[in-house]
Amino acid sequence: MAEWRKNAQVWPPAAAAFAAVLAGFELQTPNSGPTLALAGILLAVLALAVLHLLAVRATLLAQLDVARIAANSIDQNIWIEAYPSGELAFATATYERVWGPDAQTLFQAAEARLEAVHPDDRKRVRQEIRAGQAGLETFISEFRMITASGEERVMRVKFFPHSVKAGSSGYWIGFAADVTEDHRNTASIIRNRRALRALAQVNAAISRAQSRSELHQLVCQSLTEDDGYAAAWIGLREFQPEGRIRVTAHANSHADYINALDIRPDDPVLGTAPTAKAVRDGKVFVSHSVAEDPELAPWRDAALDQGFEAIAAFPLLRDSRAFGSLTLYSKEPGAFSNDEIKILEELSVSLAQGLVMIEAKTELLRSRKMELIGQVSGELSHDFNNILGIIATHAEIGGRETDSETVRDRFALITQAALRGVDITRSLLGIARHPRGIPEVADINSLTTRLLALIRAAVGPGIDLQVRLWQGALSVDVDPAGFNNALVNLAINARDAMGDHGVLTIHTWLSPAGEGCPGREDLPVQLQDGPLVIVEVADTGAGMSEDVRERAFEPFFSTKGPARGTGLGLAAVLGFAAHHGGTARVLSSNTQGTVVQILLPARIGAIGQPHGAEPKIAALPAPRPEKLRVLIVDNEPDLLSGMVETLNLAGHSAIGCAASHEALEALSTQKFDVLICDLLLGNGEDGTALARQAAAADPGLRIILMSGNAARNAEAGLGWPLLEKPFSVDTLVSQLAAVQTAPKRSLRPAV
Numbered sequence: 001m002a003e004w005r006k007n008a009q010v011w012p013p014a015a016a017a018f019a020a021v022l023a024g025f026e027l028q029t030p031n032s033g034p035t036l037a038l039a040g041i042l043l044a045v046l047a048l049a050v051l052h053l054l055a056v057r058a059t060l061l062a063q064l065d066v067a068r069i070a071a072n073s074i075d076q077n078i079w080i081e082a083y084p085s086g087e088l089a090f091a092t093a094t095y096e097r098v099w100g101p102d103a104q105t106l107f108q109a110a111e112a113r114l115e116a117v118h119p120d121d122r123k124r125v126r127q128e129i130r131a132g133q134a135g136l137e138t139f140i141s142e143f144r145m146i147t148a149s150g151e152e153r154v155m156r157v158k159f160f161p162h163s164v165k166a167g168s169s170g171y172w173i174g175f176a177a178d179v180t181e182d183h184r185n186t187a188s189i190i191r192n193r194r195a196l197r198a199l200a201q202v203n204a205a206i207s208r209a210q211s212r213s214e215l216h217q218l219v220c221q222s223l224t225e226d227d228g229y230a231a232a233w234i235g236l237r238e239f240q241p242e243g244r245i246r247v248t249a250h251a252n253s254h255a256d257y258i259n260a261l262d263i264r265p266d267d268p269v270l271g272t273a274p275t276a277k278a279v280r281d282g283k284v285f286v287s288h289s290v291a292e293d294p295e296l297a298p299w300r301d302a303a304l305d306q307g308f309e310a311i312a313a314f315p316l317l318r319d320s321r322a323f324g325s326l327t328l329y330s331k332e333p334g335a336f337s338n339d340e341i342k343i344l345e346e347l348s349v350s351l352a353q354g355l356v357m358i359e360a361k362t363e364l365l366r367s368r369k370m371e372l373i374g375q376v377s378g379e380l381s382h383d384f385n386n387i388l389g390i391i392a393t394h395a396e397i398g399g400r401e402t403d404s405e406t407v408r409d410r411f412a413l414i415t416q417a418a419l420r421g422v423d424i425t426r427s428l429l430g431i432a433r434h435p436r437g438i439p440e441v442a443d444i445n446s447l448t449t450r451l452l453a454l455i456r457a458a459v460g461p462g463i464d465l466q467v468r469l470w471q472g473a474l475s476v477d478v479d480p481a482g483f484n485n486a487l488v489n490l491a492i493n494a495r496d497a498m499g500d501h502g503v504l505t506i507h508t509w510l511s512p513a514g515e516g517c518p519g520r521e522d523l524p525v526q527l528q529d530g531p532l533v534i535v536e537v538a539d540t541g542a543g544m545s546e547d548v549r550e551r552a553f554e555p556f557f558s559t560k561g562p563a564r565g566t567g568l569g570l571a572a573v574l575g576f577a578a579h580h581g582g583t584a585r586v587l588s589s590n591t592q593g594t595v596v597q598i599l600l601p602a603r604i605g606a607i608g609q610p611h612g613a614e615p616k617i618a619a620l621p622a623p624r625p626e627k628l629r630v631l632i633v634d635n636e637p638d639l640l641s642g643m644v645e646t647l648n649l650a651g652h653s654a655i656g657c658a659a660s661h662e663a664l665e666a667l668s669t670q671k672f673d674v675l676i677c678d679l680l681l682g683n684g685e686d687g688t689a690l691a692r693q694a695a696a697a698d699p700g701l702r703i704i705l706m707s708g709n710a711a712r713n714a715e716a717g718l719g720w721p722l723l724e725k726p727f728s729v730d731t732l733v734s735q736l737a738a739v740q741t742a743p744k745r746s747l748r749p750a751v
Contacts, residue, residue, distance in 0.1 A: 077176035083133075083161075083169055095176070098147050098155075118144035118152065129159075136161055142179070154180045188337045195343035198223050202347050206354030213546040215358060216249030219351055223328065224251040230308060230331045233258045234316075234351075236324035237265070237279055238587050239511070239523070239534075239597065245275060245325065246587060248546050254329075257306050261299070269298060274313035275327045282322045284345055286312045286336050303329075310335040314348035318356055326351060369555065384421070385708030386636045389726030392418035393642035396729050397649070418726065439580060441603060444474040444508055444533050447483050458488060459495040459504055468507045474533045475603040478580055486573045490537040490596050493569055497541030497594060507536040510602065523599070524583055531602035532582075538595040544588035552586045573598065628673040628736060630654040633663045633690065634706075635682035639725075643676070646729050652736070658682065660690045667694055672701060674736060679707040691720065702739040 077098055080090035117125050121143040132139030142156045156179045163170040201222035209215035216234045223232040233250035237243055245263040264270040265280035272295035274285035287293040288310050290303045296311075303311070310330040315322035326348050330336065336344075392415050399411035448469065456465055487506075494504050511532040544552065551557045555571040573596070574584040582600040630652050634640045640656040647654035657663040659682055667675075675694050679687040691703050706723040723735060 077155075077178070079174050080162075080171050081174070083172055085169075089171065098145075098153075098176070098178075116145045116147070118146065120144070132159055153178055154183050187332070188339065191335065191337060191340045192343060194228055195340050195347070197226075198228065199343055199347045199350070202350055202354075206350065206357070209354070209358060211362065211547065211550055212355055212358050213249065213550045215351075215354055216546065217251070219326070220249050220251035229328045230254075231258065231306070231329040233327055234324060235263070235275065235279075235327065236316075237322070239585065239599070240536075240587070240595075242267070245279060248324075254306050257302055260302075272296075273299060274311050275325050278313035278315040278325045278327075279322045282315045282317060282320065284312070284314050284341060286310070286341065288334050288336065307331045309333040312336045312341065312344065314345055316348060316352040316355065318352060323352075366554070383708065385725040386634075386639055388418045388421045389708075390636065390638040390642060391415075392726045392728070393639065393646060397642060397645055400649070400729075439477040439479050441475060442478050442480050442483070444476060444478070444483075444535060444600075445469045446473075447478075447480055448487065448506060448508060448535070451484055451487055455488060455491045455504075455506075458492055460500065462500040462502075463495055463498065464503045466503060466505045468505065470508045470510055472510075474508055474510060476533050476580070476600045477603060478600060479576075482576045482579070486576045486598060487535065487537070489569045489573060490598075493596075494537055494539035494541065494594070497539050499541075502540045505536070505538040507534075507538065509534050509536075526581065527583060527599060527601065533600045533602045535598040535600075536595055538593060540593045543593050544586065549586050549588045552588075553584065570596070628652045628740065629671065630674045630676060630736070631663060631666055631670075631672045632656045633658075633660070633675070633677040633681065633687065635659065635678065635680075635685075643732070646732060647736075650729070650733050660685045660687075663690055664693065667697060672698075674702045674704060674739060676704045676706060679705055704735055704739060 076092060077094045078090075078092045079088060079095045081088050114122050114126060125141055125143045128139065128141045132141075138158065138160050140156065140158045142154065144152055145155050147153055155176050157174055157176045160173045160175070161170065162173055202219050205215055205218035205222060209218055220232045220234060223229050231250065231254045233247055235245040235247050238246050242264050243266050245261075245265070247258055247261065250258045261275075262270055263273055263276045265276040267276075270276065271280065274287050277283070277285045287296055290296055290300060290308055290311060293300075296303065306329075308329040309332055312328045312330075312335075314326045314328075316324040316326065326344075328336075328344070395411045395414035395418065399408045399415070402408050402411070448467070452465070452467065459465065491504060491506075494502075498504070511534060548559060553570050553574045557571075570584070570586070577584040577598050577600065580600055582598065584599065585597045587595040587597065630647055632640060632643050632647075632654055634643070634656070635658050637658060640658065644654045644656045655666065657666055663675075663677070666672075675691065677687045677691050677694075681687050681690070687705065691705060694701055695703060703720045704723060705720050706725055706727075708725040721735060721739060723731070
């Protein structure tokens, strides 16, 4: 081939030169005979030269066809174009298939010849081609293009100059390789490494996190830092009728978008997002294209404004039930490959297990703290309440005896201070799950209705109180006084959160029984399947951050400051609910206020009764009794004297004793209608034993017991009325009236 090319370059010019010499010689020679013969020879040589050129051309074309066939057979995208015209001299079939039969070249910078290049890459490619053309050296360009079939591919093109010199013509040879799959594989490897790194960081976070909120935040940060995902957030399903997903933690600069999300798994419209489906179905859901996924319509514009192109949601499972989700965003279309999803799914399993472990550890620490507080408060409450009883009783007597309004007001302040101390003692007992009172059948709606006037007065006129009660009776086993304290406490907390203005909503509702009831996954086991009565108190205040919400039920934790709160209110609410077999939860957002729920087991068989058939809540005070002879036994002399004086002023005949032997002696020599006896007497004497002896000696004797720690003894089955110290004069007088009118057999202890 090279020899033919050499001959084709040498013979034609030589023959032409020789013919020109002979022609000149002919013009100068008068005798033209020999010259004509020589001209014939020249013409023959020239003809041979032309024939030789034609043969060389045919050979070159044949060799070019062979090269074309060879290029097409290896499926290479190759083309040759003339320089500087840009005219296409050669192209393989692959070139025509990729760029289309009408495409000419990508070498020239004319806009018409760059239409196949992706619009986002077109300007860069034009600049690279111009720079390569000016340099007359081999150069490479990589870009996205839209093929003749409409598919987007990534091409890597290498341009080689051939016989191209400055100011002269030549050719550029282009070799293009489809590197789309290489890019995808490389991107997949990078994503898998990112997911594996995140998995390792999550496992490390689980080992060092001290709380659920801290773990949530650490996980979100690890998923988005160091070229991680565009955004990440964790949400938990709220136990409410609408079952909203509440954001508990997020990372990166998309807080406004994430906090504004309204996702409800059971809603026909708001339940179509990957997060909602992951929580509802307990499976991984991925949207590879936000722009094209029709189920993302409610959130599409907002997501695209953030630059999100793909979304993946992973359920957080406990006992095969989803209690929350981990949601990730990517700015790369088609992100989240199968391998990456598997790694992230393993990450979500580790996260769910870590959350369960942290909650168990937190509950253990809380239980130990409750146990310690219970031991301390139980030991001190009796003596402390006796002291408060002395103060309150004598202050009340003083207020009744004086005629001075000023003095009466001062005694009232003393009484209020003593009762405030009583509330603190009861709160301590309550958070230790030894609340006051004995549960009875009650309708939550009726109890709530009776408290509305008190709550309106407590929150003030600037707070709009809204009430939504379940349409039927909500019967539970509950201590009415304890419920009243809990609900009023929550209302006052809500008022403090809102200030002088806001909306306070009290909502009661029934969550029916049924396995897999949504939102119950993180409830205690005994509350996950049966019907529940829920009382919600919601405010429109500033809400709580996740770390504050997590510590809300912690004893002595308060954000109000030392002058405004003791940190015992919510802890006492939780203690009240736990004492009745239920629990309490806080649902809060920094932008949506706070919702506190009290969840109590519904009384089976009593749900849905009409309000007219509701059980009796509490008996009205009995009429004032006639004069009774009362023996009071208490080892606190100041409290004993105050009670004796109180009953005597009320028209009864009362005497007091400080010890069991004194009481037995009095009972043997005098006739009494009622015995009022403290459970814990001096020198470790048991008041219950004294009561039994007195009842055995006089079966007609009415007996009332009292204690500074009534909750500890309420479950002992004493069988007699039990008063919790300190109590008011009216409470004591009313109790005397109640035992006087009650049947005697109901006042005997259980055997």
